[in-house]
Amino acid sequence: MSKVLKEFTVDEVSQHNKEGDLWIVIDSKVYDVSRFADLHPGGASVLYAESVAGQDATQVFFGLHRQEVLHRPQYARLQIGSIQGQEETIKPLAPGEVSQVPYAEPTWLSPGYSSPYYNDNHRRFHKAIRKLFVEVVQPEAIRCEDSGKKISQEVVDKLSEMNFLAMRIGPGKHLKGRTLMGGIVKPEEFDYFHELIINTELARFGTRGFLDGVLNGGVIGLPPILNFGTPEQQARFVPDILAGKKYISLAITEAFAGSDVGGIQTVAVRDGDHWIVSGIKKWITNGHFSDYFTTLCKTDAGFVVLLIERGEGVSTTPIKTSYSSTAGTCTITFDKVRVPVANTLGKVGNGMTVILSNFNHERWMITGQSLGSQRVVVEECLKWTNQRTAFGKPLNGQAVIRSKLAAMIARVEAAQSWVESITYQMNNMSYAQQSDKLAGPIALLKQFVSRTSRETAEDATQIFGGRSITATGMGKIIENYHRTSPFDSILGGAEDVLGDLGVRQAIRKMPTNVRL
Ligand code: HEM
Numbered sequence: 001m002s003k004v005l006k007e008f009t010v011d012e013v014s015q016h017n018k019e020g021d022l023w024i025v026i027d028s029k030v031y032d033v034s035r036f037a038d039l040h041p042g043g044a045s046v047l048y049a050e051s052v053a054g055q056d057a058t059q060v061f062f063g064l065h066r067q068e069v070l071h072r073p074q075y076a077r078l079q080i081g082s083i084q085g086q087e088e089t090i091k092p093l094a095p096g097e098v099s100q101v102p103y104a105e106p107t108w109l110s111p112g113y114s115s116p117y118y119n120d121n122h123r124r125f126h127k128a129i130r131k132l133f134v135e136v137v138q139p140e141a142i143r144c145e146d147s148g149k150k151i152s153q154e155v156v157d158k159l160s161e162m163n164f165l166a167m168r169i170g171p172g173k174h175l176k177g178r179t180l181m182g183g184i185v186k187p188e189e190f191d192y193f194h195e196l197i198i199n200t201e202l203a204r205f206g207t208r209g210f211l212d213g214v215l216n217g218g219v220i221g222l223p224p225i226l227n228f229g230t231p232e233q234q235a236r237f238v239p240d241i242l243a244g245k246k247y248i249s250l251a252i253t254e255a256f257a258g259s260d261v262g263g264i265q266t267v268a269v270r271d272g273d274h275w276i277v278s279g280i281k282k283w284i285t286n287g288h289f290s291d292y293f294t295t296l297c298k299t300d301a302g303f304v305v306l307l308i309e310r311g312e313g314v315s316t317t318p319i320k321t322s323y324s325s326t327a328g329t330c331t332i333t334f335d336k337v338r339v340p341v342a343n344t345l346g347k348v349g350n351g352m353t354v355i356l357s358n359f360n361h362e363r364w365m366i367t368g369q370s371l372g373s374q375r376v377v378v379e380e381c382l383k384w385t386n387q388r389t390a391f392g393k394p395l396n397g398q399a400v401i402r403s404k405l406a407a408m409i410a411r412v413e414a415a416q417s418w419v420e421s422i423t424y425q426m427n428n429m430s431y432a433q434q435s436d437k438l439a440g441p442i443a444l445l446k447q448f449v450s451r452t453s454r455e456t457a458e459d460a461t462q463i464f465g466g467r468s469i470t471a472t473g474m475g476k477i478i479e480n481y482h483r484t485s486p487f488d489s490i491l492g493g494a495e496d497v498l499g500d501l502g503v504r505q506a507i508r509k510m511p512t513n514v515r516l
Pocket residue numbers: 024031033040041042043046047052057060061064065066069070075078472473474
């Protein structure tokens with residue numbers, strides 16, 4: 001039975017202002033903190049201060065705590081009533097709702113603005129995705145980021161009911177006959193803007209390790225089977241992977257080769273109907289919990305991609321990176337693994353084409369995720385500088401802070417516009433055209449987004465001060481972002497290499513007949 005909450009007057013509350021009999025008011029709600037005071041993580045003495053004990057402590061409370069503190073069951077139960085004639089004004093967003101903080105949402109989600117890219121279906125889809133993610137993904141993301149454990153099967157099952165992984169691979173034949181997000185979007189309507197919505201929304205929880213843990217291995221490991229696999233291979237592997245029953249990852253990088261993919265040393269040698277694979281892959285996202293590995297190997301006749309199943313000779317060891325081990329980042333050792341020739345993806349000698357054709361989508365996905373988290377950071381900073389008082393005024397009363405906010409807003413809006421413009425091109429190009437025309441622009445885009453994200457991380461860190469280096473409390477999102485934003489500049493190709501790729505592509509396309 002829920003507790004009946006009383007109404008009190010301000011005078012009544014003010015009588016309870018001492019040790020053993022201590023009430024406070026936060027946003028019209030009355031809390032009895034008499035017994036909690038000794039357990040308060042911020043110490044008991046701060047609660048006995050004259051301006052706090054028996055008083056309205058709303059202002060000071062929100063200068064020190066996130067509002068979610070009051071919604072945690074152990075603290076929510078401290079509420080004994082509310083102030084007569086006053087209404088609660090500070091409310092969390094309902095699941096699916098958009099923020100009213102300026103620049104906290106892209107313009108297409110902000111009232112009064114229009115967009116050439118998004119239609120009503122995208123809006124309905126966005127609302128449903130945000131609701132699903134806030135209700136189902138966010139609590140799991142926070143748990144896993146902390147514990148370092150793999151995403152639970154229960155959550156994967158809920159996401160798979162919506163065809164989550166299938167949607168994350170983008171528009172295409174693999175969506176045919178599937179019910180996407182309970183039928184909100186038809187497979188033939190699903191486009192890259194729907195997918196962009198998923199990518200940006202997934203990145204909103206300040207849990208960068210989990211963002212890769214929520215089946216990113218599938219997003220990059222499965223397309224080679226979809227695009228180059230035989231009908232038999234597809235029938236055998238794809239259904240269980242898309243249903244979230246089996247996990248797959250992409251195994252390219254090694255201690256010997258990162259961005260220089262051609263430098264890999266894992267070898268595959270033919271032995272009758274099998275390949276014998278030996279080598280060590282490193283930094284493989286989701287690898288530690290994967291059943292299958294889409295693996296680039298070297299042969300006498302050039303590169304080949306093999307689908308290797310976990311089994312004899314395959315072992316994985318987690319790597320401790322600077323983000324959460326919920327991402328399943330690992331080293332994989334292939335020790336004379338016998339892989340059926342039937343598991344060859346594409347032609348022998350064509351392995352580099354299989355891998356390279358995958359990169360554009362992966363890099364574009366990373367830009368969407370980086371953008372989503374960058375926007376949350378802008379919102380965090382706008383809120384914090386508005387509610388935090390320093391030197392006698394709100395932080396946003398300082399010109400130096402406003403100048404940082406201006407730079408952050410400009411960066412996130414520029415990134416948004418560029419990501420959307422490229423996404424529009426993807427919607428209007430075949431896969432082959434994308435490879436030809438967008439590899440350079442996507443590389444440059446990724447360089448821009450990951451670089452600006454680190455600038456924003458630096459600015460946010462200065463704005464949040466000590467809280468930005470504290471993993472819990474007010475600055476926890478900034479702390480995670482500052483620690484993990486370099487991942488976006490490394491995964492899918494290092495930032496400098498990508499910038500160079502973008503320019504080399506442009507040089508290659510320079511007309512021969514132009515002069516100044
Ligand atoms: C119902 C009332 C309150 C609850 C449930 C509560 C709970 C908490 C919690 C859980 C923390 C740990 C940090 C976090 O998770 O954000 C904390 C820290 C703190 N609290 Fe409270 N608190 C309450 C009221 C107050 C009030 C009225 C003050 C006024 C001065 C205060 C001052 C502090 C301070 C100074 C810290 C340390 C913050 C930091 O190191 O960044 N608390 N409180």
